[in-house]
Amino acid sequence: MQTPKKIAVVGSGLVGSLLAIYLKRLGHTVHVYDRSPDMRTVEFSGRSINLVMSNRGWKAMQDVGLEEEIRKIGIPVDKRGIHLQDGSFVTQFYGKEGEAIFSLSRGVLNRKMIDLAEEAGVDFFFNRKIWDISLATATLFEGESEQGQWSELKYDIVFGADGAFSRIRHRMQRQAMFDYSQEFMSLGYKELHIPANEDGTHKIDKNSLHIWPRGNFMLMGLSNLDGSFTCTLFMPFEGENSFEQLKDEKALVDFFATYFPDTKEVIPDLVNDFFKNPTSYLAIMKCYPWTYEDKVALIGDSAHAIVPFYGHGMNAGFEDITILNELISNYGDDWKTIFSEYQKSRKPNADAIAELSRRNFIEMSTKTADEKFLLQKKIEKWFSDKHPDKWMPLYSRVTFSLQPYSEALAIGDFQNKIMEEVMQIENIASKWNSEEVEKIILQKLTTSIGLLD
Structure with a gap:
């Protein structure tokens, strides 16, 4: 066990919640802040891409004994199911027999992680807006608005797990010698939905990641426990076969009839879903350094946001925690060395999975056909x-x-x-x-x- 510290984690997402469990089990006082309401009390839909858990994610779960709890809310997916435009369907298994990724609803998993963190003794503070941080003293500044009055929240260590548009990283960016890049893709995405059959079964094979590859755009679907599928349409914002062309019901229905004809029977609420759900952006974010002395560290998307085409955003964030935990075991209370070795270990690997994820869009949307x-x-x-x-x-x-x-x-x-x-x-x-x-x-x-x- 380490000497107990008072630690704040900014961000109650998947990485923030799991990190809080690790830190609490090491004997620290852990407070998690999030500017949003408690997601367990609100509807979570409209701009989600289902997650897939693979070995790196499972390793992080195993190390704190949560693997079996999480497997209960996932569905094993052992292959790609490729829907070609001529109506044919082919499968491509991912690995050896018995190897599978697990499809998980982001909302279901995040709610579960917050529950497990609270059971471990972590304190969550929702609707609390963190606007800034003093890096030298690990002091957070909280207030109702960015221009209003702020109060101070003093900690020994702060972790920024507040996503691609992190406020903690925003402060770190104002240091000298801090490298930062942000690249928005010309692609966006929109969530669609395949409901369950009346008896609660899935309309298409639940153990496949379904892909409709169509060159510079594609449709993807992953199964949920309730018999439904969360589908994601990835398309350019502008140009031929783009979101800008699908402005009315007729254009949308004609487009799907041409490019995704086999979805007509399984996506009955296409028009409603398409025009109700927002069109979301995709970005790759890189930065360095990820830490400040022994006081502040970025983790997950706040340090390395990537595009979702390899299914490794969550897995890479969870692996950050695995490596951090190993370094804590090696260096004890020497947080400065822990943080230094953490960022040196993870930065080249974060850059690599960003590149792999970028490439995999071409594989999924074009090469699989x-x-x-x-x-x-x-x-x-x-x-x-x-x-x-x-x-x-x-x-x-x-x-x-x-x-x-x-x-x-x-x-x-x-x-x-x-x-x-x-x-x-x-x-x-x-x-x-x-x-x-x-x-x-x-x-x-x-x-x-x-x-x-």
Whole structure:
């Protein structure tokens, strides 16, 4: 146990709530502040993308004994279900038999995490607006408005878990030598809904992540426990096949009839959902440093907001907590060293998952409808099954292992160069699982075996 400190966590989202549980179990007094109402008392819908929990997230849950509690509110998803425009449907399994990500409703999970944190003894303060912080003294400044009177809240340590537009980071940005970048994508997203059947069952396969890939736009769906699906339409804001073109009911219905005809029977409230729910933005945010002395640290989206196309925003934030907890075990009360090592460890991996997430939109929206891409994935799986010590597909490295993201990205790029050459082999479609192809891959691997160790 550490020497008890008085610690504030700004932000009651998933990362803030889980971090609070860790800190409380280490013996600290933990207060969580959030400017919004208690989400357990309000309706949570309209601008959500379902979450997927993978190995990195489960590791953070396991370390505090919460894994089984969370598994109860999730649904295992072991494959992509790809809806092609010609009406055909193909599946692509994610990993080896038994490997699956878990679909979780963001609202359901966040409410559960707050409940578990309160049970652990964490104090939550909702509708409390934090506008600024004194970095040197870990003092928060709270008030009803940014221009009004503020009161001081003094702490030993403050964690900024207040998301991509963090007020804690906003203060840190005003330091010298603080790097910050924010990039908005030309894509936006809108939540849609597939209701359950009358008997509460799912209308489409609940154990698939459903994708309707259409090039520069796509529809995605993940199952919920109540038999429904949360769907997300990703599209450019402007130009051809964009949100700006879908201004009235006729344009919307005609668009879906053309590009997503098989959804007509399963999304009965398309028009109402589309025009009721907001069109939301996607941004990538990077910064450094993430900490100030032994007083203040950023964690989760406040340090590294990414786009959702790999399903790792939450998992990367939870892994921040895992690494922080390991460093606490190593360095005890030396918070300055803990914070310094934390940011040095996590920054390159946060940058790597940001890049992987950006790339994965192209894979999901375009490549999953490409026969050559599907063949490439089939070859990778076949070779990996035969030589698990020599090849792990990139998706498995990212999702079903704890290998640092930066290593997964580097090895994935190397493996992809090999696969690009393999796909040029004459008649590869007819001899993809032959001894000839196996030998070629093995030969190429031996030239860079050090990278794969």
